[in-house]
Amino acid sequence: MEQKMKHAQHDKQVTMHQKHLLVIAPYFYPKIGGMENCAYTIARRFHDVLGYRVTVITSNHLAKEYLQEELDGIIVHRLAPSFKISNTPIGFSWRRTIKKLCNEIRPDIVNIHTPVPFMADIAAPICAMYAPVVLSYHAGSMRKGTLPEDAIILPYEKIFLPMLFRTVSRIAPVSEYFSHTLGIAVKEKTAVIRPGIDTARFTNTPLPDGDPVVMFVGRIEHSSAWKGIDELLHAFVSVHTRMPRARLRIVGGGDAVEHYTALAHTLGIGDVTVFTGPQTGDALIDAYRTSTVVVLPSTSDAEQSSVVLVEAMASGRPVIGTRIGGTPFIIDNEKNGLLVPPKDVLALADTIVRVLSEKILATQLGTQARIDAEAVDWEKQIRAYAHLFDTLISS
Known part of the structure; x- marks a missing residue:
């Protein structure tokens, strides 16, 4: 009888075990980015919906000090950076701190987000000693085509990135493009899971009346020059010459806002270009609703799975992107949007004018875009992550 009771107590403990997810990312909310x-x-969905305990390890992007806080029931450890190289925070004490936290947390599953180097590279081998590790990879190559950044990035991608891929249990890239480039050697451990959106929050509304609005949404930082704002501003000079009522709206924040504002004035389009600053929540949804077309003129294959494009599509807006990185896996040219060659200012201008001039085309593209956006609703994407996590935990 006593032995049966012990077995029953053990079974109850197993049943009541709350799975513990450890999320590691170089930056985390409230910092804005894909x-x-x-x-x-x-982190939120696994905590709120699936009942996991969730702990986050990230860098403190606001100060050079360690901070522990509780965010909506999630414990967040913000590690103090020693310094930054470009967009990469580096901490001399992080390895020791991450090992200490893993030993205390004893996670059942670890989800590391990158491609920002260093944090993922030191965390993966440590975490792999405690639990299966899923690497969410958010970019293609990080090469920018400029020195001195590429002098560091090239050896990193040739030597250290393959080591990271070998260390983790599974890789969840955000785009199929990964398997054709950096992930060729690790296809057997790769499962594409795109970032989702809450499609219910976005409504397929008719195109707005009044002056046509061309919109860009994204980081406006010198380190993110590959987002293509420079090319968009130069293209809009031609657009405005042919369509004087057209307006350009640039949504986002960062250390390059003043630079691009000055460039817009230098190009003679300062009076018809608005820099709104960062927009989130209902303000961002309204920005999509009042736009005529949303443009993502990226110049690097670092652009993998743009949430901005999918949000615009969910709003029923025609989208224009470049044939680079993961964008062609989102935009089906001439069906749910239009593609142009990267850095081709004239082609970009012509395509923007085409969409603004042909309302029937714009409406057709937007209608199909909304249908396609529903395929990446967050509910579906979280189910994919949950299946992957459960498979690894049970094995």
């Missing part, structure tokens, strides 16, 4: 939003949503 990777940051994805990591935050995974």
Whole structure:
């Protein structure tokens, strides 16, 4: 009888075991960005909906000090950076701190977000000693085509990145493009899971009346020059010459806002270009609703799975992107949007004018875009992550 009771107590403890997810990302909410939003949503959904205990390890992007806080029931450890190289925070004490936290937390599953180097590279081998590790990879190559950044990035991608891929249990890239480039050697451990959106929050509204609005949404930082704002501003000079009522709206924040504002005035389009600053929540949804077309003129294959494009599509807006990185896996040319060659200012201008001039085309593209956006609703994407995590935990 006593032995049966012990077995029953053990079974009850096993049944009541609350799975513990450890999320590691170089940056985390409230910092705004595609990777940051994805990591935050995974943490929130697994905590709020699936009942996991969730702990986050990230850098403190606001100060050079360690901070522990509770965010909506999630414990967040913000590690103090020693310094930054470009957009990469580096901490001399991080390895020791991450090992200490893993030993205390004893996670059942670890989800690391990158491609920002260093944090993922030191965390993966440590975490792999405690639990299966899933690497969410948010970019293609990080090469920018400029020195001295590429002098560091090239050896990193040739030597250290393959080591990271070998260390983790599974890789969840955000785009199929990964398997054709950096992930060729690790296809057998790769499962594409795109970042999702809450499609119910976005409404397929008719194109607005009045002056046509061309909109860009994204980081406006010198380190993110590959987002293509320079090319968009130069293209809009031609657009405005042919369509004087057209307006350009640039949504986002960063250390390059003043630079691009000055460039707009130098190009003679300062009076018809608005820099709104960062927009989130209902303000961002309204920005999509009042736009005529949303443009993402990226110049680097670092652009993998733009949430901005999918949000615009969910709003029923025609989208224009470049044939680079993961964008062609989102935009089906001439069906749910239009593609142009990267850095081709004239082609970009012509395509923007085409969409603004042909309302029937714009409406058709927007209608199909909304249908396609529903395929990456967050509910579906979280189910994919949950299946992957459960498979690894049970094995």
